[in-house]
Amino acid sequence: MNEQHRWFARSWMVMVYAFLYLPIFVLIAFSFNKGRPTHWNGFSTESYAALAKTPEILDGLIVSLKIAVISAIFSVIIGTLIAFVLQRYRRFTGKTLFSGMANTPLVMPEVVLGLSLLLVFKSLFKMEGGYLMIILGHTLLGAAYASVVIKARFSELPMAYEEAALDLGAKPLNAFFLVTLPLIAQSLISAGLLVFTISFDDVVVSQFLNGPGVKPLPNVILDNARQGAKPVLNALGAVIVFVVSVVLIAGSIWMQKREKKRNAEIAAAYRDAT
Amino acid sequence: MKLTQSSRGKWLVIGLPYFWLLVMLLLPFLFLGQVSVSEMENGGGFLKIYRHDGWFFKDNFIPIWNDIINGGTYRTAYLSSLYYAALTAFWCLIIGYPFAYFMARARKELQPTLLLFVMLPFWISMLIRVYAIKVLFNDSGFLVTSISGLLQRFGLIDDPLHVLGTPFSMMFGMVYVYIPFMILPLYSTLSKMDPRYWEASADLGATPIKTFFLITVPLSKAGIIAGLMLVFIPCVGEYVIPQLLGGADILMIGRVLADEYFQNANWPLASALAITIILLVIIPMMILNKYEEKAGEFK
Numbered sequence: 001m002n003e004q005h006r007w008f009a010r011s012w013m014v015m016v017y018a019f020l021y022l023p024i025f026v027l028i029a030f031s032f033n034k035g036r037p038t039h040w041n042g043f044s045t046e047s048y049a050a051l052a053k054t055p056e057i058l059d060g061l062i063v064s065l066k067i068a069v070i071s072a073i074f075s076v077i078i079g080t081l082i083a084f085v086l087q088r089y090r091r092f093t094g095k096t097l098f099s100g101m102a103n104t105p106l107v108m109p110e111v112v113l114g115l116s117l118l119l120v121f122k123s124l125f126k127m128e129g130g131y132l133m134i135i136l137g138h139t140l141l142g143a144a145y146a147s148v149v150i151k152a153r154f155s156e157l158p159m160a161y162e163e164a165a166l167d168l169g170a171k172p173l174n175a176f177f178l179v180t181l182p183l184i185a186q187s188l189i190s191a192g193l194l195v196f197t198i199s200f201d202d203v204v205v206s207q208f209l210n211g212p213g214v215k216p217l218p219n220v221i222l223d224n225a226r227q228g229a230k231p232v233l234n235a236l237g238a239v240i241v242f243v244v245s246v247v248l249i250a251g252s253i254w255m256q257k258r259e260k261k262r263n264a265e266i267a268a269a270y271r272d273a274t
Numbered sequence: 275m276k277l278t279q280s281s282r283g284k285w286l287v288i289g290l291p292y293f294w295l296l297v298m299l300l301l302p303f304l305f306l307g308q309v310s311v312s313e314m315e316n317g318g319g320f321l322k323i324y325r326h327d328g329w330f331f332k333d334n335f336i337p338i339w340n341d342i343i344n345g346g347t348y349r350t351a352y353l354s355s356l357y358y359a360a361l362t363a364f365w366c367l368i369i370g371y372p373f374a375y376f377m378a379r380a381r382k383e384l385q386p387t388l389l390l391f392v393m394l395p396f397w398i399s400m401l402i403r404v405y406a407i408k409v410l411f412n413d414s415g416f417l418v419t420s421i422s423g424l425l426q427r428f429g430l431i432d433d434p435l436h437v438l439g440t441p442f443s444m445m446f447g448m449v450y451v452y453i454p455f456m457i458l459p460l461y462s463t464l465s466k467m468d469p470r471y472w473e474a475s476a477d478l479g480a481t482p483i484k485t486f487f488l489i490t491v492p493l494s495k496a497g498i499i500a501g502l503m504l505v506f507i508p509c510v511g512e513y514v515i516p517q518l519l520g521g522a523d524i525l526m527i528g529r530v531l532a533d534e535y536f537q538n539a540n541w542p543l544a545s546a547l548a549i550t551i552i553l554l555v556i557i558p559m560m561i562l563n564k565y566e567e568k569a570g571e572f573k
Binding site for chain 2: 009024201207236245249
């Protein structure tokens with residue numbers, strides 16, 4: 001790339017990043033505003049005080065946390081099974097249907113998923129809306145995403161490890177828990193985090209499946225945001241941005257360090273061997 | 275391999291997730307189909323399975339199709355859903371492709387950081403980000419008032435600008451939320467591309483622009499199609515962004531469906547609308563499946 005192109009490339013990237021971050025920065029700035037949420041009136045932390053005193057939001061947060069943690073655990077378990085079957089069994093009766101179903105939640109509009117789940121839960125299973133229904137719905141969605149992440153890890157993991165364990169006399173279940181699982185552990189963690197965020201963020205499926213008294217945070221936010229801009233929402237947004245950024249940046253630094261350490265260890269092992 | 279050969283274990287390992295998918299996915303879809311050809315029971319919500327005279331499509335599908343042919347609410351809703359989804363996919367491609375390309379050609383050690391900052395908004399609650407746009411575009415907000423003031427001073431407009439609740443603010447929100455879905459598959463295809471193609475093209479005398487359009491773009495076709503579909507399909511059923519940024523007069527099918535269920539308690543009609551959405555996205559979905567494997571892992 002010559003100088004002119006490089007200049008063009010840089011300004012394009014800066015503009016896209018500005019596009020991605022401008023609304024977020026404005027939201028954070030206005031969370032320190034006095035009074036109205038969109039018009040600058042001077043610095044104040046009153047919207048944070050208001051946030052702490054809004055029980056509806058805190059309740060929603062607790063509901064969402066419970067649902068997201070349980071959905072993430074279930075999704076990782078089911079997602080691992082789906083990924084294992086897709087990646088390790090080349091052929092079995094009904095594989096086309098299986099892989100088709102495994103991908104469907106990723107591409108189906110959520111209104112369709114939400115409505116179809118609701119109809120079955122209510123009419124066939126006679127369930128009342130609430131925790132169990134939302135968790136099942138989020139797990140359906142989450143397991144599909146988890147299986148994609150875990151499948152990628154399986155595909156780069158040679159079967160030789162498991163085969164060696166079996167040749168050495170391990171039972172299949174032991175081989176899975178003692179050999180395969182530790183090797184895919186990192187992808188299980190990232191899949192779990194992904195599902196946690198998806199569940200924590202989901203509003204459509206929850207809207208269809210929620211019952212009396214069970215209102216996840218995004219649904220609280222949606223109801224409030226519909227009525228217009230509100231100071232508490234600015235403060236809440238700023239808090240969410242802060243928490244996510246800290247977790248994500250710390251996580252990525254940690255991963256890079258681990259990678260470096262691992263590469264150093266591999267290099268050292270080679271040196272010793274030769 | 276022994277692990278996959280022991281047959282009792284094999285059927286248990288396959289059977290568990292299979293059962294889950296059958297009960298949680300196939301059964302609901304089949305049931306949705308059944309409800310869509312059922313009668314609505316008066317007094318709300320409940321339904322009789324199947325019509326007695328066997329004229330399955332009469333109650334729900336025929337009115338929807340009539341409406342689509344004759345130009346009523348549903349036609350407006352389906353058309354605007356398809357239109358805005360296509361437009362969103364288009365803008366995501368126009369903005370995202372150069373971005374993904376520059377990112378793929380950036381210094382190798384810089385790329386993880388560049389990628390992290392594309393992904394970061396993706397992890398922040400989508401609702402909060404959409405709400406942030408609402409704050410940004412608010413009539414009394416600093417952005418709208420200052421641009422309005424500027425334009426008024428130059429005599430370009432008479433009345434203050436009104437952005438929130440227009441197609442523009444909704445499109446802005448949709449592109450904003452969905453652009454990572456475009457950038458990631460594109461980046462994944464482009465970063466895997468062998469740089470020797472570009473060098474060869476340059477050696478043979480092509481200008482960078484020519485190389486870009488004759489070599490890079492055709493070679494990244496799989497990524498382009500995966501990106502377009504990953505944006506287009508969820509946008510067709512988008513429910514939240516039109517409500518918060520689109521105003522009352524932009525009717526999208528996801529919202530019509532939800533209203534039919536929640537407000538009119540007409541389960542069969544809502545189901546028939548859902549089936550029609552499925553039919554609308556099934557063809558793009560098949561295209562996506564064909565190209566997704568080629569575009570590689572991007573999630």
